[in-house]
Amino acid sequence: MSDALLEVRDLVTSFQTDNGWVRAVDKVSFSVAAGQSVGLVGESGCGKTVTAMSIVDLLPKPSGHILEGSISLNGEDLRQVPPKRMRQVRGGEIGVIFQEPMSALNPVHRIGKQLVEVIRLHKKISGRKALKEAIEWLDKVGIPDPAARAMAYPHQLSGGMRQRVMIAMALCCEPRLVIADEPTTALDVTVQAQILDLLEDMRKELGMSVLLITHDLGVIAEQCEEVVVMYAGRVVERGPVPEVFANPAHAYTKGLLASIPRLENERKSILTTIPGQVAAIQDFVPGCRFCQRMGRRSTMINNRPTFAEIADGHWVEACRECYEG
Amino acid sequence: MKDQISEAKKGKPLLEVEALKQYFPVKGGVFGRKVGDVKAVDGVSLTIGKGETVGLVGESGCGKSTFGKSIIRLENPTGGTIRFKGKDITSMSQAWLRPLRQDFQMVFQDPAESLDARMSVGELIAEPLVIQSMGNRKARRERVLELLDRVGLPKSAMQKFPFEFSGGQRQRIGIARALAVNPELLVLDEPVSALDVSVQAQVINLLLELQRDLGLSYLFIAHDLAVVKHISDRVSVMYLGKIVESATSEELYRNPLHAYTKALFSAIPDPDPANKKTRKMLEGEVPSPINPPEGSAFGKRINHPRYEETIGVDLTPVEYSPGHWVAPDVCCLEDEVFAKVKPESSNDASSERV
Known part of the structure; x- marks a missing residue:
């Protein structure tokens, strides 16, 4: 795909542990087109955050390494660029919103100052002008009384307000791509709705792309155009949201969709579940990992299923059992 | 709200809570004097019948967890009454309460924090039995094995430690521990909030099965209305x-x-994704309970023009239709609904029921 803003191909990210190397991300490929919003969904430990942190080169050092694959932003291979350029990309062209704003914001600096710092790293403007811009951004993300709030410390703001500050910080250099890693997981539903709407408004207004990482399929259904489903370090299914939600092909995607309690369910009905649990990362088999969870003695246990396109833009990596079952 | 007690049709309710208040003092100034109260729970009434699940839902900081702790006397309530099987336990001393604690147990949100990391799973599950001096060592061991099986964990779990388990399995341990003394009521405080969707469904199913087989009553506290709606017979919004x-x-x-x-x-x-609904956006966040606004707190949040009218009005829920109770709050109800529940008419309605 030539029109892709971000293209991740065959990404392998490993961590060095006491028991040797573990592959947290195992040949993951997907792309984000300009102006598109893509949801990356999966359960904890599936490698979604590691994928995102690989893109912006924020893996925990020295244990985390990208071993294989390419990550290109607008045709520029981010794995090859020097650290100086990477610092420009990070924040300048790719904004990142982290899950827990309280630990992502510096507790001893006023939020205005923290925003000014970001702005002045990427733009050559005076401190006063940068502060003015910072206050404008606080206003844009819906913080009441932004001039006064700029003088506040993070602990003086509520969780929702802190997440708004994070969004202002990620957007203030008008990046082309925003990576939002579980931006609403720590928030109440009503505040979550506010934050998601804000993100969507900003995407439309600024024409940027969003890579939204979440474990909540409901958020993806409402927010994204494309979905990438990850399981045990791999992409098992990806495609346009309406298509994947209407015709999920992989047994894991089907299971995930079926296990959400829905409002129209009958009271106290037994939910469909996926039996078992994700294997520990050091026990991952080379073959089909969903078969591993289901305890199937599949022939695929040693051979990785192929990634195939089953409908326009709808890709699945499944063995026969996971596809038909 | 007293009338709500009559609502539990299945005979005498297991738990009756009336106008429960739980305040925490706020201390300030040089001498640490009391300068105010956090009104975490402010006049909440609720009943739970035998075998029934009552869901309590609300945003963080609304007092739902405090309420859960108060009703099983993990806090000392400031006011109101709690009756468990007809017995008033509101101000009973902890020594008198201990034997009663067999009947009500709690499951906490984060099993990683609520389980002692240095105790084996066998010891953890047996601990409530030891405290209640139930059975000898052999009987307790058998009970632990039975409970492990009941919550879907292997026998070998007994010798392991909490860190060796995943989040969902740890929550199963938490549930087994609460079930050890054969309680009738479980207070479940966000039991599935920390779990992944597929594991969450497994734990919800386990809770449903346990209730069906053992006739348990639940107070299910959560912020996720979809989960609460699924598991509960009745739901209270806080x-x-x-x-x-x-x-x-x-x-x-x-x-x-x-x-x-x-x-x-x-x-x-x-x-x-096919349901493209228009979201009713809610502005603002839950205000601090330290100085809650007078009158309708929600009316204040949404800046309702008629907010002033709610000051000084009793907003205790009244019955709108059989079993459906709502606060008679002019800011938050549609006109025809408000006309039916507004304070004057509520008097007639309650006298009818008496």
Whole structure:
């Protein structure tokens, strides 16, 4: 795909542990087109955050390494660029919103100052002008009384307000791509709705792309155009949201969709579940990992299923059992 | 709200809570004098019948967890009454309470924190039995094995330690521990909030099965209305220390009356992309319970023009239709609903029922 803003191909990210190397991300490929919003969904430990942190080169050092694959932003291979350029990309062209704003914001600096710092790293403007811009951004993300709030410390703001500050910080250099890693997981539903709407408004207004990482399929259904489903370090299914939600092909995607309690369910009905649990990362088999969870003695246990396109833009990596079952 | 007790049709309710208040002092100044109260729970009434699940839903800081702790006397309530099987336990001493604790147990949100990391799973599950001096060593061991099987863990789990388990399995240990003394009521405080979707479904199913087989009653506390609606017979919606609406889960879903309940439903992300609904956006956040606004707290949040009218009005829920209770709050109800529940008419309604 030539029109892709971000293209991740065959990404392998490993961590060095006491028991040797573990592959947290195992040949993951997907792309984000300009102006598109893509949801990356999966359960904890599936490698979604590691994928995102690989893109912006924020893996925990020295244990985390990208071993294989390419990550290109607008045709520029981010794995090859020097650290100086990477610092420009990070924040300048790719904004990142982290899950827990309280630990992502510096507790001893006023939020205005923290925003000014970001702005002045990427733009050559005076401190006063940068502060003015910072206050404008606080206003844009819906913080009441932004001039006064700029003088506040993070602990003086509520969780929702802190997440708004994070969004202002990620957007203030008008990046082309925003990576939002579980931006609403720590928030109440009503505040979550506010934050998601804000993100969507900003995407439309600024024409940027969003890579939204979440474990909540409901958020993806409402927010994204494309979905990438990850399981045990791999992409098992990806495609346009309406298509994947209407015709999920992989047994894991089907299971995930079926296990959400829905409002129209009958009271106290037994939910469909996926039996078992994700294997520990050091026990991952080379073959089909969903078969591993289901305890199937599949022939695929040693051979990785192929990634195939089953409908326009709808890709699945499944063995026969996971596809038909 | 007293009348709500008559609502539990299945004979005498197991738990009756009336106008419960739980305040915490706020200390300030040089001498650490009391300068105010956090009104975490402010006049909440609720009943739970035998074998029934009552859901309590609200945003963080609304006092739902405090309420859960108060009713099983992990806090000392400031006011109101709690009756368990007809016995008033509101101000009973802890020594008198201990034997009663067999009957009500609690499951906490984060099993990683609520389970002692240095105790084996066998010891953890047996601990309540030891405290209640139930059985000898051999009998306790058998009971632990039975419980492990009951919650779907292998026998070998007994010798292991909590860190060796995943989040879902740890929550199963928490449930086994609460079940050890054969309680009748479980207070479940956000038991599935920390779990992944597929594991969450497994734990919900386990809770449903346990209730069916053992006839347990649950108070299910959570912020996720979809989960609460699924598991509960009746649901109470709490906002800033007060109940604003309660009804059976179907009735609440089909016919929510209070603006806050509507906003909560509307904020749930719909996992069906075909339903492009228009979201009713709720501005602002839950205000601090330290100095709660007088009158309608929610009316204040949404800056309702008629907010002033609610100051000094008793907003205790009244019955709108059989079993459906709502706070008579002019800011949060549609006109025809408010006309039916407004304070003057509520007197007639309650005298009818008496």
